[in-house]
Amino acid sequence: MIDLYTWTTPNGRKASIMLEEVGLPYTAHAVDISKDEQFKPEFLKISPNNRIPAIVDRDNGYHLMESAAVLMYLAEKTGKLMPKDPDKRYRVIEWLMWQMGGPGPMLGQVHHFVKYNKGKAPYAEERYLKEAHRLYGVLDRRLAGREFVADEYSIADIAIWPWISRFEWQTIDMNQYANVKRWYETIAKRPAVQRGYDVPKKVGDIPKP
Numbered sequence: 324m325i326d327l328y329t330w331t332t333p334n335g336r337k338a339s340i341m342l343e344e345v346g347l348p349y350t351a352h353a354v355d356i357s358k359d360e361q362f363k364p365e366f367l368k369i370s371p372n373n374r375i376p377a378i379v380d381r382d383n384g385y386h387l388m389e390s391a392a393v394l395m396y397l398a399e400k401t402g403k404l405m406p407k408d409p410d411k412r413y414r415v416i417e418w419l420m421w422q423m424g425g426p427g428p429m430l431g432q433v434h435h436f437v438k439y440n441k442g443k444a445p446y447a448e449e450r451y452l453k454e455a456h457r458l459y460g461v462l463d464r465r466l467a468g469r470e471f472v473a474d475e476y477s478i479a480d481i482a483i484w485p486w487i488s489r490f491e492w493q494t495i496d497m498n499q500y501a502n503v504k505r506w507y508e509t510i511a512k513r514p515a516v517q518r519g520y521d522v523p524k525k526v527g528d529i530p531k532p
């Protein structure tokens with residue numbers, strides 16, 4: 324049994340989609356970051372960086388923050404969605420780390436400057452929007468002629484997909500990125516993704532490009 328501490332955001336959804344995909348029993352605990360619940364002392368004990376998602380594995384008491392670490396832990400615990408063969412495994416890790424260093428922080432800045440702070444910081448808007456298009460381009464080229472970012476559907480796809488699902492916030496027209504669109508729609512059809520998207524509560528349907 325896993326305790327998942329999460330909210331209705333891309334990083335939170337990575338963890339809930341993964342838990343739905345691997346079929347581990349879990350309890351979701353809502354940490355409302357709009358009410359600063361991530362700063363509560365009891366949450367800091369399991370997530371010292373005061374960010375969601377975080378998990379506690381009730382089987383062994385182990386707690387973990389940082390979404391990529393959570394995905395790797397759950398993949399290793401269940402033997403699912405991360406290949407054992409070293410070449411294939413590092414391909415998954417490569418794209419997982421690309422997500423953590425690229426789309427995660429950069430698209431996060433787009434949400435701030437382009438959606439929430441529009442017109443107030445033109446330099447930041449231009450910089451992060453340009454970076455968003457660059458990253459969509461990288462993903463689009465990676466997906467040319469391949470179904471998923473690594474060899475098979477994996478934790479790398481699970482890490483990237485929730486960030487792309489915010490394409491409307493990012494003012495991205497996915498029709499410009501045909502391979503991303505095809506990949507996004509394929510993953511959106513997965514029942515586990517649909518269930519995980521609505522954790523810890525439903526706030527709307529999965530956006531359609």
Ligand SMILES: N[C@@H](CCC(=O)N[C@@H](CS)C(=O)NCC(=O)O)C(=O)O
Nearest residue numbers: 332333334356374375376389390391
């Ligand atoms: N690198 C972290 C980032 C986590 C993160 O930024 N989470 C956001 C929600 S998507 C959060 O908890 N924000 C709370 C805050 O900014 O105080 C991860 O991948 O888990």
